Amino acid sequence: MRTRSVPLLAAALVLTGCSIANPTSSEVSLQYGAGMFDSRKFVECETERDVSDVNDDHYYYPSGQRDFTFGDGDGIDSAPLTSTTQDSQEIKVTGTVKFTLNTDCAPFTDPTGKEWPGGKLQMFHELIAYKYDAAPTDGGEQMNAGWTALLRNYVGAALDRATDNEALKYPWQKLYTDAPAKAQWERDVLAQLPRVLNTLTQGVDLITINSVLLQKPGIQPQLVQGLTDKQAAELRSQAAEVDKQAAANFPGGIPGYQAYQQQQAVNEAIKSGKVQVLPVPQGSPVIVSPTK
Incomplete structure (x- = not known):
């Protein structure tokens, strides 16, 4: 009987007109009405298995910490960044930003006065992520290719501005050879990055920056x-x-x-064998000559 349970469940779902939202423990799902007689609108946030209308759509977002990497090589989210130092020298900037997507679903009103019943996650989805086709529509899947493009245009763009602003405070040799100065530059970028990022998201903290790790800058x-x-x-x-x-x-x-x-x-x-000692009578000076 157990071998028939999955087909029977699928058949039951088709007959009753249901679909299943099934987020993992590290995901939050947004449900949108998309049925034949439904308007295209937000329904609810889901953090656990839920049965809904068969034509409804579900979009899955990560609820844990993620990395944005920038540098050289395969599997990197972005190419290296460049900044200009106090003494007008261009440096190559590589490293990692650890961030968390704000998956708060509590209703709120944004600075423009728009109400979001699905909270900051709904705002992030509708204003940003939906345009990039960033979120998978099945639970437990990798983020779509658009997710990386989204990160480059938001986290990457904000990081580029922050590293530029802070690099101008230091001559290149300080950042390249002075460990305390490089560490302070890193802390300054971490402090500025959330403020710059918020200017791209209507002043709302849709993405939380947890840490910034900058490698030793590349120089000319x-x-x-x-x-x-x-x-x-x-x-x-x-x-x-x-x-x-x-x-x-x-x-x-x-x-x-x-x-x-x-x-x-x-x-x-x-x-080393570069010269040789010639035998001489006892008491005479030693005579050396170059070897051939």
Whole structure:
């Protein structure tokens, strides 16, 4: 008998004119009337299994935390962003934003005076997500391709503005080499991002930003080379200063130190096989000649 239960249930639903909303534990479903004799209107929010009119539509949205990733490689939501620093240098910005969709279904009135019986989730669906065909119409499915485009045009666009605004406070080298400065830039972006995002959603917090993780910014190749050259010059300067101090304290002063350095160079050349020692009578100076 159990093998017939599913077909029998399906047949019963067809005969009685019913459909089933079946959101998972991490989803909220919006039901809209779409029957032959129904107007196209919101019915209710659903967080658990529910039977409704066979012609009604259901749209499923995530109720848990999600990621918006931007950078290089496969499986990324957006290409890297670019920002300009205080000293007019362009940097590449990559990282991750963790966010939560506001699935509050409590009735409310938005700043324009429009009433939403299905709360902020209904507002998000009708004003934004429906235009992108972002939500699947079956529970437990992946978000539609339009979801990624939606994230780029809202979370990504707001993030681009926030990183631009905050990068202007720092010279590029601070963000590239100074960990505390880079961490402060990250915190500043996190503080500004929700405000910028709300300007795109009529001032209503339809998307909650939980955290922002920014990777070390990418810089122009010539800046990398310049930084490398600067570090090399600093190392050479430090080495020269060490040599100067060593020579001043060496027995015999600078001439003694130079003779010592020359002898060390000869010893290293002999060890490496670059010169050979020629046999001489006892008591004569050692004679070396380059190897061929």
